[in-house]
Amino acid sequence: MVGSNKGLTGRYIIAFALLTVMVFPYLYMVLSSFADWSQVDKQIIPTKFTLRSYEWLFLGGEAAMPRPWLRAFFNSLIVSAGSTALMMITGAMVAYALAKMNFKGRDFINNAVLFQMFFPAIILLIPTFLIVQNVGMYDTYMAMILPKALSLWAVFMYTNFFRAIPDTFIEAAKLDGGSNFQILIRIVLPMSKSITTVIFLFLFMERWTELLWDMIVVRSDEMLTLNVLLSQMFGPYGGYPGPLYAASVVLTIPIIILFLFFSKQFKEGMQFTLK
Amino acid sequence: MKKNGLKGSGWLFASPYLFYALVFFLIPLVWSFYLALTDWNLISPVYNFIGLDNFIEAVKHPGVQAAFFVTFKFMAAFVPMVIVSSLTVALVINSLPRFKGLFLIGFFLPYLASGVVSSLIVKGLLSYNSPLNTFLRGTFGLDIDWLNSPLSALLVVAGIIAWKFTGYYALILTAGFASISKEVYEAAAIDGVTPSQQFFRITLPLLYPALFTTLILSIGVSFGIFTEVYQLTGGGPNYATNTWQMEIFKQAFTNLNAGYASAVAIIASIVTFVAILLIRKLLEVWGRRNGWV
Numbered sequence: 180m181v182g183s184n185k186g187l188t189g190r191y192i193i194a195f196a197l198l199t200v201m202v203f204p205y206l207y208m209v210l211s212s213f214a215d216w217s218q219v220d221k222q223i224i225p226t227k228f229t230l231r232s233y234e235w236l237f238l239g240g241e242a243a244m245p246r247p248w249l250r251a252f253f254n255s256l257i258v259s260a261g262s263t264a265l266m267m268i269t270g271a272m273v274a275y276a277l278a279k280m281n282f283k284g285r286d287f288i289n290n291a292v293l294f295q296m297f298f299p300a301i302i303l304l305i306p307t308f309l310i311v312q313n314v315g316m317y318d319t320y321m322a323m324i325l326p327k328a329l330s331l332w333a334v335f336m337y338t339n340f341f342r343a344i345p346d347t348f349i350e351a352a353k354l355d356g357g358s359n360f361q362i363l364i365r366i367v368l369p370m371s372k373s374i375t376t377v378i379f380l381f382l383f384m385e386r387w388t389e390l391l392w393d394m395i396v397v398r399s400d401e402m403l404t405l406n407v408l409l410s411q412m413f414g415p416y417g418g419y420p421g422p423l424y425a426a427s428v429v430l431t432i433p434i435i436i437l438f439l440f441f442s443k444q445f446k447e448g449m450q451f452t453l454k
Numbered sequence: 455m456k457k458n459g460l461k462g463s464g465w466l467f468a469s470p471y472l473f474y475a476l477v478f479f480l481i482p483l484v485w486s487f488y489l490a491l492t493d494w495n496l497i498s499p500v501y502n503f504i505g506l507d508n509f510i511e512a513v514k515h516p517g518v519q520a521a522f523f524v525t526f527k528f529m530a531a532f533v534p535m536v537i538v539s540s541l542t543v544a545l546v547i548n549s550l551p552r553f554k555g556l557f558l559i560g561f562f563l564p565y566l567a568s569g570v571v572s573s574l575i576v577k578g579l580l581s582y583n584s585p586l587n588t589f590l591r592g593t594f595g596l597d598i599d600w601l602n603s604p605l606s607a608l609l610v611v612a613g614i615i616a617w618k619f620t621g622y623y624a625l626i627l628t629a630g631f632a633s634i635s636k637e638v639y640e641a642a643a644i645d646g647v648t649p650s651q652q653f654f655r656i657t658l659p660l661l662y663p664a665l666f667t668t669l670i671l672s673i674g675v676s677f678g679i680f681t682e683v684y685q686l687t688g689g690g691p692n693y694a695t696n697t698w699q700m701e702i703f704k705q706a707f708t709n710l711n712a713g714y715a716s717a718v719a720i721i722a723s724i725v726t727f728v729a730i731l732l733i734r735k736l737l738e739v740w741g742r743r744n745g746w747v
Binding site for chain 2: 187190191193194197198201202204205207208211219220221222223268269272273275276277280281282283284285288291292295297298299301302303304305306307308309310326328329334359384387388390391395406409410413420423424427430431434435438439442445446449450453
């Protein structure tokens with residue numbers, strides 16, 4: 180066996196080197212956001228630092244109008260939080276029905292969910308846009324939240340997890356006179372914390388970094404999400420990469436903090452999903 | 455035994471899905487077939503039924519033909535890239551006695567990046583005066599215009615997405631490794647198996663279920679590329695990175711050809727559905743022939 184101390188150190192060095200390569204783009208982004216403008220995209224590791232990129236971002240610069248970056252950040256927060264919360268609630272409800280309730284048509288709904296999951300969603304893009312436009316939701320938060328208020332993946336994940344919860348827990352609660360809503364909230368969900376964390380992180384992350392949909396249903400500057408605003412500034416800010424890196428940091432860091440904060444539960448939850 | 459609640463309560467709990475399936479699936483589905491038969495331009499109140507003209511025009515259009523082939527070229531680049539890199543990461547993590555979880559979390563971080571952000575970083579790293587290009591020019595006299603030559607543009611986009619998914623797939627593969635029992639390796643060691651034999655004859659076959667999952671996932675990803683292409687190349691140069699999403703977006707929301715774009719979307723969906731089904735079947739047959747499943 181290669182269990183010697185020397186071999187072990189080597190393995191950790193390789194693992195650490197590989198990890199450094201993988202997270203290098205993030206390091207580059209953070210360093211570039213603080214780098215002196217003469218060094219942005221010209222040096223891998225800048226030597227002179229400044230806060231000018233962040234000043235420019237939030238207070239405006241000489242060449243571009245101050246853009247509503249702060250507003251965009253809050254838009255992203257409202258849209259992602261609203262949409263994710265709804266996806267979690269609807270996901271848990273539908274999954275509870277599919278996993279723990281007996282009713283006519285349950286198998287049909289279950290199959291419909293699976294079928295829809297594997298259906299190429301691109302076909303729905305244009306007509307869904309037209310629905311949003313026709314009901315007068317164009318350029319509102321609702322346009323970004325409502326069409327993304329249910330996640331088939333969340334339903335699927337919750338259903339699998341709920342099925343693994345023994346029926347005896349639910350029957351006992353029923354004998355005590357609990358309604359299905361009470362059982363879902365007081366018994367089933369507290370038993371599903373780790374899977375809830377996994378679902379929450381994936382959904383929030385995906386919603387936070389959505390581009391195509393948020394780009395087509397919004398027109399006015401005050402409604403843009405941070406991701407869309409950053410995307411639109413590629414051209415106008417093209418000659419000023421510093422502030423773009425600063426905006427990238429503002430967009431990326433919250434999601435990384437959120438992920439690291441929940442990483443322990445995330446690991447536990449992933450273990451279930453990967454079985 | 456008490457019956458499960460009220461009679462209608464199952465449907466009540468499932469009602470969010472029923473609403474969603476009606477408003478955001480069935481209605482748009484029917485509508486898209488209707489739109490595809492018209493020449494509607496997204497704005498004008500007047501439009502005509504033109505039968506299957508949109509479909510005929512679409513299959514002749516270089517953008518659509520490009521999208522068809524680009525998807526498979528992209529798959530040919532992206533799938534091997536991401537499988538090799540995630541397998542490498544999983545092997546390295548698996549060889550560590552401690553801190554596996556910590557490394558897995560670290561490798562997972564790229565998955566959290568917005569496509570817009572990774573595109574920006576790559577654009578910076580590949581810009582004319584970037585350290586990489588200055589070095590290549592200075593040392594080898596190489597002047598590569600990464601995003602303006604067809605092959606490198608495709609490889610760059612594939613690379614960005616492989617970077618994003620490596621840690622996620624490594625997580626799946628690590629779980630696969632964990633399910634292989636130590637006794638198999640011990641038995642093999644007694645029989646004097648070489649390390650490469652061990653990898654190809656034992657690890658890989660036993661890892662097949664996890665590998666199958668990552669293959670299917672990565673093939674699915676290949677059909678849904680938009681952000682990185684939109685940000686970096688706009689589908690160019692000369693349609694070399696023109697994905698289905700990109701073509702549909704351009705036709706529907708830049709050129710405002712809603713009817714025509716719906717026809718393209720229908721073609722894209724059919725191609726995607728059939729291709730994924732076929733590849734899945736092929737993988738299953740391949741696995742069974744080798745006795746892995």
